[in-house]
Amino acid sequence: MKSLERKKAVWGFIFVLPAIVFFIIFNFYPMGYAFWISFHKKNLISLRPPKFVGFSNYIYLLQSSSFWNSVKATAIFALGTFVPIVIFSLIFAVLISTRKRFQKFLEMAYYSPAVLSSVVAATIWFLMFQPYGLANQFLNFLFNTNNIDYKWLSSEKMLVLATIIVYFWKYVGYYTIIFIAGIASIPKSVHEAAIIDGAGKWQDFLYITLPLLKPTTLLVSIMSMIQTLRTFSTQYFFVQSGAPIKPIEVITLNIYNTAIRDMRVGRASAMSIILLVIIMFFTYIQFKISRTEEISY
Amino acid sequence: MLKRTLTITADLIVWIFLIGFAIIILSPLVFMFAASIMPSEDILKVPFPWITSDFHWQNYWKALKGNDGKFLYLRTIFNSFIVASLTSLGTIFLSSLAGYGLAKFKFKGRMFVLMMILSTMMIPFEAIMIPLYLIVTKMGMQDTYAGLIVPLLLNAFGIFMMRQYLITFPEELLDAARIDGASEFGIYWKIILPNSLPAITTLAILTFRAQWDNLIWPLLIVQTPKKKTIPLFIIQFASEKYTDEGALMAAAAIASVPMLILFIKLSRYFLAGAELFAARKD
Numbered sequence A: 001m002k003s004l005e006r007k008k009a010v011w012g013f014i015f016v017l018p019a020i021v022f023f024i025i026f027n028f029y030p031m032g033y034a035f036w037i038s039f040h041k042k043n044l045i046s047l048r049p050p051k052f053v054g055f056s057n058y059i060y061l062l063q064s065s066s067f068w069n070s071v072k073a074t075a076i077f078a079l080g081t082f083v084p085i086v087i088f089s090l091i092f093a094v095l096i097s098t099r100k101r102f103q104k105f106l107e108m109a110y111y112s113p114a115v116l117s118s119v120v121a122a123t124i125w126f127l128m129f130q131p132y133g134l135a136n137q138f139l140n141f142l143f144n145t146n147n148i149d150y151k152w153l154s155s156e157k158m159l160v161l162a163t164i165i166v167y168f169w170k171y172v173g174y175y176t177i178i179f180i181a182g183i184a185s186i187p188k189s190v191h192e193a194a195i196i197d198g199a200g201k202w203q204d205f206l207y208i209t210l211p212l213l214k215p216t217t218l219l220v221s222i223m224s225m226i227q228t229l230r231t232f233s234t235q236y237f238f239v240q241s242g243a244p245i246k247p248i249e250v251i252t253l254n255i256y257n258t259a260i261r262d263m264r265v266g267r268a269s270a271m272s273i274i275l276l277v278i279i280m281f282f283t284y285i286q287f288k289i290s291r292t293e294e295i296s297y
Numbered sequence B: 001m002l003k004r005t006l007t008i009t010a011d012l013i014v015w016i017f018l019i020g021f022a023i024i025i026l027s028p029l030v031f032m033f034a035a036s037i038m039p040s041e042d043i044l045k046v047p048f049p050w051i052t053s054d055f056h057w058q059n060y061w062k063a064l065k066g067n068d069g070k071f072l073y074l075r076t077i078f079n080s081f082i083v084a085s086l087t088s089l090g091t092i093f094l095s096s097l098a099g100y101g102l103a104k105f106k107f108k109g110r111m112f113v114l115m116m117i118l119s120t121m122m123i124p125f126e127a128i129m130i131p132l133y134l135i136v137t138k139m140g141m142q143d144t145y146a147g148l149i150v151p152l153l154l155n156a157f158g159i160f161m162m163r164q165y166l167i168t169f170p171e172e173l174l175d176a177a178r179i180d181g182a183s184e185f186g187i188y189w190k191i192i193l194p195n196s197l198p199a200i201t202t203l204a205i206l207t208f209r210a211q212w213d214n215l216i217w218p219l220l221i222v223q224t225p226k227k228k229t230i231p232l233f234i235i236q237f238a239s240e241k242y243t244d245e246g247a248l249m250a251a252a253a254i255a256s257v258p259m260l261i262l263f264i265k266l267s268r269y270f271l272a273g274a275e276l277f278a279a280r281k282d
Helices: A001-037 A056-063 A065-098 A102-114 A118-128 A134-142 A157-186 A188-195 A201-214 A212-228 A231-241 A251-261 A267-291 B003-037 B059-064 B073-103 B110-122 B127-140 B145-152 B156-164 B171-179 B184-195 B197-213 B216-221 B230-239 B245-266 B267-280
Strands: none
Touching: A001 A267, A001 B073, A001 B110, A001 B127, A001 B184, A056 A267, A065 A102, A065 A157, A065 A212, A065 A251, A065 B003, A102 A157, A102 B003, A102 B245, A102 B267, A118 A134, A118 A157, A118 A231, A118 B003, A118 B230, A118 B245, A157 A212, A157 A231, A157 B003, A157 B216, A157 B267, A188 A201, A201 A212, A212 A267, A231 A251, A231 B216, A231 B230, A251 B127, A251 B216, A267 B127, B003 B245, B059 B073, B059 B245, B073 B110, B073 B145, B073 B156, B073 B184, B073 B197, B073 B230, B073 B245, B110 B171, B127 B145, B127 B216, B145 B197, B145 B216, B156 B197, B171 B184, B184 B197, B197 B245, B197 B267, B216 B230, B230 B245, B230 B267, B245 B267
């Protein structure tokens, strides 16, 4: 019997081994490498070995206006995107959950943009944001104005808003589905108890649904924020198609440009490490929250 | 009576709100398909003619042909299919294998391995992509399918999902197979794999879509036009001077149709994927 247990242990390890090797080569090693090279000067294509430069990549970044511009662009994008996403997906989910008919249809309609690839999403909106495109037409119709051009892709502020809209459109349905699952996981008996105690629908929502949704809300908030910090596609597409880069050069885009266009691998890696630390911090909070806020019925 | 009228009115308002937003959310999709069969003058016309009177089906032909007439898009679509399918197959195999190992076997350091794998969830791809690119280049996988596929073969979420799915699998079934003399790998192959189809399907769809959508990694890895994937082609097509807007929308529509068909056919797996992602606790 002992030997059987032992044999099983060996097999278990064999099954997990490919994964261990994979994560070491393609996750931990690159992470360590990024950390190491961030203290070096290295040109992307030069064969010369990296030269140790201490903290100078970090010092350079902290003094560089391009880096702070990216921090600002990323922060504005993240805040401007994840806050509306959380609010709207919560509202959509609560309302969709009250529907007795067509619930599935609504879920699918709201989720459908998440199925498209981000480049396709950016392409569609790129055409709609043209001076004679649908976005201007819609706003002119809404405010009953005549052919006002909102300069979606040329004015700096509107360009930021444009990238936010593309992202919001693509992902709001995704988070709506997560909230719907959260709402569905609240047992019916809790609602029934509240109704028996004389609570109206509104009170049931305010004092039962909403508090019990707190873990889901926190989770969606942090998850969507981390995702928005990683945004790349829309910004890259818009810049490639001729939009000004400055207002939308988010950190990921800056890392890419610094490494590939400027060929400064050390500097790009220092920026990567800063991004890594920021995202790890939020992920850690997310882990903590999902642990402490768990509700058992 | 008044209360009932109020309820009905509130109900109606909710319907109008939900359907209104559904229309807004769906309209860019409708725009894409409508514009994909329009002459380019119509696409930027005020007001936008949702249904064109002049069907330009040749837009699709133009998209496939490309501006240089080399039918690069066809090749690109093929590349995306290959990369996304192979990644999905590999992910299914390796994630279920590791998930099974972590769920059903006791070995020294199992918790450590699990924590190690889970901790990679904290590493955003964008933060390690540059060193990863250097490593993959050094391995000689630059500008190859392998370079696009191998570094994305596994992720912590897939393994975790498989582990959670398999952890409740009845132990007696496995032991019965062992007594019958089945090998450990045989048990995985003949019992575990066929019995985890729902989880595997969800994982396959998530992976396929992620690769179909991936921009940043192919951008780093691919050098020659023939190796491009769909997102890279569309970006280039959009930035070319002579690209017709209708053809651009046709290219976008072609890229979207396979995913939309999958979504309509297998919507519950897509939606389950989103829900599972939210449930990743423990």
